[in-house]
Amino acid sequence: MSTQSITITQPDDWHVHLRDDAMLTQVASYTARQFGRAIIMPNLATPVTTTALAAAYRDRILAATKGQPDFQPLMTAYLTDTIDANDLVQGHQQGVLTAAKLYPANATTNSAFGVSDVKTIYPVLEAMQKAGMPLLVHGEVVSHDVDIFDREALFIETTMEPLLKAMPELKVVFEHITTKDAADFVASSGDNIAATITAHHLQINRNDMLVGGIRPHLYCLPVAKRELHRLALRQAATSGSKKFFLGTDTAPHRIGDKESACGCAGIFSAPHALENYLQVFEEENAIEHFEAFASFNGPDFYRLPRNEKTITLEKKEQTVPEVIGEGDLAVMPYRAGEVLGWQFT
Numbered sequence: 001m002s003t004q005s006i007t008i009t010q011p012d013d014w015h016v017h018l019r020d021d022a023m024l025t026q027v028a029s030y031t032a033r034q035f036g037r038a039i040i041m042p043n044l045a046t047p048v049t050t051t052a053l054a055a056a057y058r059d060r061i062l063a064a065t066k067g068q069p070d071f072q073p074l075m076t077a078y079l080t081d082t083i084d085a086n087d088l089v090q091g092h093q094q095g096v097l098t099a100a101k102l103y104p105a106n107a108t109t110n111s112a113f114g115v116s117d118v119k120t121i122y123p124v125l126e127a128m129q130k131a132g133m134p135l136l137v138h139g140e141v142v143s144h145d146v147d148i149f150d151r152e153a154l155f156i157e158t159t160m161e162p163l164l165k166a167m168p169e170l171k172v173v174f175e176h177i178t179t180k181d182a183a184d185f186v187a188s189s190g191d192n193i194a195a196t197i198t199a200h201h202l203q204i205n206r207n208d209m210l211v212g213g214i215r216p217h218l219y220c221l222p223v224a225k226r227e228l229h230r231l232a233l234r235q236a237a238t239s240g241s242k243k244f245f246l247g248t249d250t251a252p253h254r255i256g257d258k259e260s261a262c263g264c265a266g267i268f269s270a271p272h273a274l275e276n277y278l279q280v281f282e283e284e285n286a287i288e289h290f291e292a293f294a295s296f297n298g299p300d301f302y303r304l305p306r307n308e309k310t311i312t313l314e315k316k317e318q319t320v321p322e323v324i325g326e327g328d329l330a331v332m333p334y335r336a337g338e339v340l341g342w343q344f345t
């Protein structure tokens, strides 16, 4: 008999973009209804660069998730060339900042204030290493002469390896990995290196985005790669390795900003995050490893307690809405209009 329902420890989402203002109010509950905690990315239009800004943003998120009072946003700071290391470490020690995020300048949405050369902030990263504060990395090189499909693999040798050689104890999460190169790198590194994997990078390759017409709602960064990479990611996620954990990278953009001559990168995957991940584990005959990937590996890496509640998914078909929100706030959810085989209840 095939599995009809599955109950697991409540998962956390280790990579989330909640935005601000009306968009925050609209999207936050999709994350909060499923997950106990979420790592909140700091790339707002005005980036979250200080402990004070992170504390204020946390309050706005808590206000937007009043209906789910158990939800805990875990805040991050956005590293810049001029970030204040003392404020960062103090924010971590006070429990306001869980981690700090490295965006190479101009790598992705709202990253213009990112780091121009990682070496510039080595003293800051050394302070983080000493404090045990995790570094979350958007791992892509940004030089114009590097092909977009090669940017993650090249980042490993140009930036990640020298960084870890210089700071062998630094805790690093290689965020939203999209290549076999990154999966292999993380698997063969020490226990202080882990990675998040999105549901969409487990489900789509670059053909899904580009063949038969360009599908802007499947465009995100790092961009989906060729099939061999998707297969390697599926293997890594479902292998049972404690180095890989759930991070949706849900990143809502207004429909008009996606369906545009210069469309924004980001996939709004929060609404059915758990159903999509579970489908992958089912297809790979690895449901027994789903709970560790979704609910254990993340908190264990971050040295936080595992959640105590449980959640249940049932084998029941449901159709993803075509659109969420109205007017200027309308966003298209990942897999809009498609039928999913599982339902989070």
Ligand code: NCD
Pocket (backbone or CB within 6 Å): 017, 043, 108, 109, 138, 219, 220, 221, 222, 249, 251, 252, 265, 266, 267
């Ligand atoms: C993210 C966003 O829109 O904030 N976009 C994306 O394609 N993933 C930024 C990011 O995580 O790169």
Ligand code: ZN
Pocket (backbone or CB within 6 Å): 015, 017, 041, 249, 251
């Ligand atoms: Zn992201």
